[in-house]
Amino acid sequence: MPVMQLNDFSFTYPGVSHPSLKNINIEIRKNKITALIGPSGCGKSTLLRSMNRIHDLYPGNKYEGSIELLNTKTNKMENILNIKKENEFIELRQKVGMIFQKPTPFPMSIFDNVAYGLKIAGIKNKTQLEGRVEQALKDAALWREVKDRLGKSAMGLSGGQQQRLCIARAVAVKPEVILFDEPTSALDPISTGAIEELLVELKKDVSIAIVTHNMQQASRISDYTAFMYLGDLIEFDKTEHIFLNPKEKQTEDYITGRFG
Amino acid sequence: MRLLINKIVLGLSTLSALIGLGFLAWILITLFIKGLGSFHFSLFLNDLIDGGLRNLIVGQFILAAIAAALGIPLGMIAGIYIQEYGRGKYAEIIRNLSDIMMSAPSIVIGAFVYAIVVVPTGGTSGAAGAIALSIMMLPIVINTTDNMLSLVPKELREAGIALGASKYKVIIDIVIKAAKVGIMTGILLAFARIIGETAPLLFTSETSNYFSLDLSESFPSLTVSIYDLANEPEESSRDLAWAASFILTVLVLAINLTGRFFTRNKGGK
Numbered sequence: 001m002p003v004m005q006l007n008d009f010s011f012t013y014p015g016v017s018h019p020s021l022k023n024i025n026i027e028i029r030k031n032k033i034t035a036l037i038g039p040s041g042c043g044k045s046t047l048l049r050s051m052n053r054i055h056d057l058y059p060g061n062k063y064e065g066s067i068e069l070l071n072t073k074t075n076k077m078e079n080i081l082n083i084k085k086e087n088e089f090i091e092l093r094q095k096v097g098m099i100f101q102k103p104t105p106f107p108m109s110i111f112d113n114v115a116y117g118l119k120i121a122g123i124k125n126k127t128q129l130e131g132r133v134e135q136a137l138k139d140a141a142l143w144r145e146v147k148d149r150l151g152k153s154a155m156g157l158s159g160g161q162q163q164r165l166c167i168a169r170a171v172a173v174k175p176e177v178i179l180f181d182e183p184t185s186a187l188d189p190i191s192t193g194a195i196e197e198l199l200v201e202l203k204k205d206v207s208i209a210i211v212t213h214n215m216q217q218a219s220r221i222s223d224y225t226a227f228m229y230l231g232d233l234i235e236f237d238k239t240e241h242i243f244l245n246p247k248e249k250q251t252e253d254y255i256t257g258r259f260g
Numbered sequence: 261m262r263l264l265i266n267k268i269v270l271g272l273s274t275l276s277a278l279i280g281l282g283f284l285a286w287i288l289i290t291l292f293i294k295g296l297g298s299f300h301f302s303l304f305l306n307d308l309i310d311g312g313l314r315n316l317i318v319g320q321f322i323l324a325a326i327a328a329a330l331g332i333p334l335g336m337i338a339g340i341y342i343q344e345y346g347r348g349k350y351a352e353i354i355r356n357l358s359d360i361m362m363s364a365p366s367i368v369i370g371a372f373v374y375a376i377v378v379v380p381t382g383g384t385s386g387a388a389g390a391i392a393l394s395i396m397m398l399p400i401v402i403n404t405t406d407n408m409l410s411l412v413p414k415e416l417r418e419a420g421i422a423l424g425a426s427k428y429k430v431i432i433d434i435v436i437k438a439a440k441v442g443i444m445t446g447i448l449l450a451f452a453r454i455i456g457e458t459a460p461l462l463f464t465s466e467t468s469n470y471f472s473l474d475l476s477e478s479f480p481s482l483t484v485s486i487y488d489l490a491n492e493p494e495e496s497s498r499d500l501a502w503a504a505s506f507i508l509t510v511l512v513l514a515i516n517l518t519g520r521f522f523t524r525n526k527g528g529k
Binding site for chain 2: 052054057059086089090091093094097098100101102104106107108116117120121166169170173
């Protein structure tokens with residue numbers, strides 16, 4: 001079942017004449033990991049950044065087609081491209097979280113980092129906050145390492161820990177979807193392994209879309225894979241099909257390392 | 261050959277560094293000897309009329325503090341506007357104006373305040389002096405705020421937005437916190453700059469021999485008094501000017517060093 005569905009979606013950056021994404025049709029399935037792969041500049045990050053409309057931070061973008069997100073209350077799909085009001089944006093971003101390439105801990109304590117989204121969501125009760133923060137840190141497999149220093153600055157954590165903190169921060173607000181934009185490309189292999197395990201663990205509760213440059217990573221953790229090239233979606237299928245017998249020649253060439 | 265050129269360049273740059281430092285040392289040593297010679301603790305207890313500097317030091321601080329209270333919030337808000345909200349032409353115009361203001365001669369700012377405050381109100385006043393100093397301070401605060409905010413990675417802003425925070429919340433909770441140390445340093449340096457200014461005060465606040473807290477009249481100022489005292493024929497007045505210069509230099513140096521100390525401890529917590 002899809003939680004997010006893109007229909008004939010095109011995206012154009014401000015001041016550019018032709019679109020960076022052309023007629024993309026893709027869906028993010030519930031409790032699955034969908035990987036977006038393709039060479040640099042193919043539009044995979046642009047696509048990911050459309051899914052929570054973080055692009056809107058910089059005005060002048062053009063969206064076409066639709067991106068539908070499942071409203072879990074009504075069980076209906078709603079087009080997020082219709083969102084205009086500030087409070088609807090806030091709601092959207094609480095439903096669709098995002099993790100960036102470089103860890104982005106806020107300059108505050110570990111506890112306050114994880115509690116930040118919760119406070120914005122209006123949770124003020126202290127015991128409730130503490131419970132949610134603890135659960136989120138446990139979900140992000142960070143609790144044991146930080147439970148004795150929740151009041152310390154998050155800047156003192158290692159890169160891998162910081163990234164897991166960001167995941168905890170995103171998980172804390174209980175989103176439906178989390179978008180990962182190359183979450184391990186700034187990390188060492190051990191931290192990368194920890195994050196990959198974490199992603200597989202997290203998909204029990206949340207649907208995941210991940211942009212990655214690392215094809216082994218895509219094949220290791222994802223259930224579905226989309227191969228993109230120059231703003232087009234070339235092929236979208238179950239991961240094993242994409243990697244074992246792709247239908248398109250371009251996909252095969254990329255997977256086997258003949259270009260890219 | 262290359263080694264030789266290397267040596268010549270190294271020699272020349274060392275020499276020019278030494279010349280620069282030499283003059284600085286000369287100034288400081290002269291100031292130290294002359295200032296310390298006429299320095300006495302009672303300077304802090306008496307007002308100028310009784311041969312002390314108390315009213316001047318207090319007055320200078322009051323002027324600078326009022327200027328800071330006016331200039332810092334205004335400058336920070338303007339800096340936040342041009343870095344975070346302003347787009348295109350407007351922000352660029354304000355940024356350029358602020359840069360121009362930064363290099364405006366301080367005597368011109370004094371003359372400007374003389375024209376728009378002193379003349380209409382009918383006389384020099386502490387308020388006019390504080391306004392002149394705050395105008396001096398404004399572009400420095402705008403510039404540092406602008407620069408320090410621009411150093412905050414855009415991913416940090418996006419991460420805040422991606423958690424559902426609104427733009428102003430992200431700026432207040434995250435961006436300013438991340439740039440806090442730099443902005444504080446800039447403000448301290450701006451403060452150090454204005455506390456040693458003479459020209460903007462020369463015909464706005466003037467100075468006074470008496471202790472005063474009344475901002476509507478001529479206000480005691482250390483820097484202007486140094487200027488006056490140094491021009492007087494008596495030896496004792498000039499000694500007092502040296503002592504005042506010494507105290508002022510130590511103050512400015514202390515503020516500057518505090519600022520640098522903050523910057524150095526930026527990473528570690």
